[in-house]
Amino acid sequence: MKEIRHNWSLQEVNQLFDQPMNDLLFQAHTVHREFHNPNEVQVSTLLSIKTGACPEDCKYCPQSAHYNTGLEKQKLMDVEKVIEEAKLAKKAGATRFCMGAAWRSPPVADMPYVLDMVRQVKDMGMETCMTLGMLNDEQTAELADAGLDYYNHNLDTSPEFYESIITTRNYQDRLDTLGRVRDAGMKICSGGIVGMGEGADDRSGLLMQLANLPAHPESVPINNLIKVEGTPLDQVDDLDPFDFVRTIAVARILMPLSQVRISAGRDDMNDQLQAMCFFAGANSIFCGEKLLTCPLPQQSDDMQLLDRLGIQSEEYKPSPKKAVAQDDNAQFYNAAG
Numbered sequence: 549m550k551e552i553r554h555n556w557s558l559q560e561v562n563q564l565f566d567q568p569m570n571d572l573l574f575q576a577h578t579v580h581r582e583f584h585n586p587n588e589v590q591v592s593t594l595l596s597i598k599t600g601a602c603p604e605d606c607k608y609c610p611q612s613a614h615y616n617t618g619l620e621k622q623k624l625m626d627v628e629k630v631i632e633e634a635k636l637a638k639k640a641g642a643t644r645f646c647m648g649a650a651w652r653s654p655p656v657a658d659m660p661y662v663l664d665m666v667r668q669v670k671d672m673g674m675e676t677c678m679t680l681g682m683l684n685d686e687q688t689a690e691l692a693d694a695g696l697d698y699y700n701h702n703l704d705t706s707p708e709f710y711e712s713i714i715t716t717r718n719y720q721d722r723l724d725t726l727g728r729v730r731d732a733g734m735k736i737c738s739g740g741i742v743g744m745g746e747g748a749d750d751r752s753g754l755l756m757q758l759a760n761l762p763a764h765p766e767s768v769p770i771n772n773l774i775k776v777e778g779t780p781l782d783q784v785d786d787l788d789p790f791d792f793v794r795t796i797a798v799a800r801i802l803m804p805l806s807q808v809r810i811s812a813g814r815d816d817m818n819d820q821l822q823a824m825c826f827f828a829g830a831n832s833i834f835c836g837e838k839l840l841t842c843p844l845p846q847q848s849d850d851m852q853l854l855d856r857l858g859i860q861s862e863e864y865k866p867s868p869k870k871a872v873a874q875d876d877n878a879q880f881y882n883a884a885g
């Protein structure tokens with residue numbers, strides 16, 4: 549049985565990345581088979597419940613108020629509309645419904661509606677996930693009480709590169725929210741973005757940070773930057789697609805039990821590249837019309853691809869209220885150096 553580690557060094561992670569591709573894929577796929585059904589993926593659907601006008605300045609994001617991307621803003625969606633969308637997602641085969649809001653942190657007045665969304669989606673027999681920005685203790689406890697299964701909060705990149713991508717919050721703010729979510733017993737969805745012009749060390753640094761958290765995030769989304777016109781990163785050079793596959797493979801080796809998701813950017817990937825990602829250890833995708841504001845592949849194309857690869861979508865299994873911590877001694881989250 550492979551050891552679950554939380555003490556990776558940058559050099560070790562770099563060594564994993566730098567292997568010949570076939571050696572890396574073999575190693576990642578071996579780990580994948582030991583811990584997961586290699587012919588199964590989990591399907592999530594996203595809904596933007598509050599769109600645009602975000603005060604944060606994340607250079608990749610079409611929803612930041614700092615950039616002019618021509619995006620139509622939308623205030624918090626009515627609970628009934630959210631439930632309608634969740635029903636459609638369930639009918640289309642999604643087992644997890646992820647609700648995202650373009651907030652720095654949730655406004656007090658909106659919390660009752662957000663909590664109602666969690667309760668009602670959960671009552672429909674779906675897993676619930678929310679991504680609402682930074683949380684304080686009270687908001688975290690309220691979300692946990694409402695039964696929220698997952699909280700998504702990405703570290704996005706290495707601590708070193710972070711400062712050139714976002715200036716309105718810092719890495720420790722992110723780690724603090726993750727710590728609160730974990731302490732409240734919810735599961736964590738945390739990953740990052742590649743293709744932002746970062747170096748190889750930053751991709752290693754991101755995965756090292758995630759893997760060295762006191763417990764591995766149960767869900768690890770790997771986003772490939774979608775270059776949205778009007779954002780400061782709209783002209784950045786493309787990442788070599790094999791570096792995306794390598795990132796998935798190393799995430800799988802470092803975090804053997806986690807669900808590793810091909811997140812943003814799948815619309816631009818051909819079938820062969822996605823198949824390679826599944827072999828490298830990806831076992832979760834977003835399906836539906838859109839991510840939050842950007843397009844996804846047609847649902848029919850997705851189902852056809854899974855079918856051609858003999859991959860089934862995972863059935864819904866109700867999760868226990870408390871996440872099982874992988875390291876019960878872990879109390880504090882700190883940026884590991």
Ligand code: SAM
Pocket residue numbers: 608609610611648649650651652679680681682700701702704740741771772773774775776812813840
């Ligand atoms: N405002 C909340 C936050 O930042 O945590 C939640 C929503 S935010 C849009 C969720 C994640 O989407 C970001 O952390 C980032 O990883 C991803 N994302 C945003 N814009 C993207 C883009 N253009 N390409 C790829 N991923 C993107």
Ligand code: DTB
Pocket residue numbers: 594610646648679700702739740769770771774811812838839840841842843
């Ligand atoms: C994640 O890591 N990626 C998703 C989800 N978590 C919230 C969001 C991707 C957003 C892509 C840009 C957009 O659609 O606006």
Ligand code: SF4
Pocket residue numbers: 602603604605606609610611612613649650651652681
């Ligand atoms: Fe706001 Fe989240 Fe976009 Fe950053 S990533 S600008 S916090 S919506």
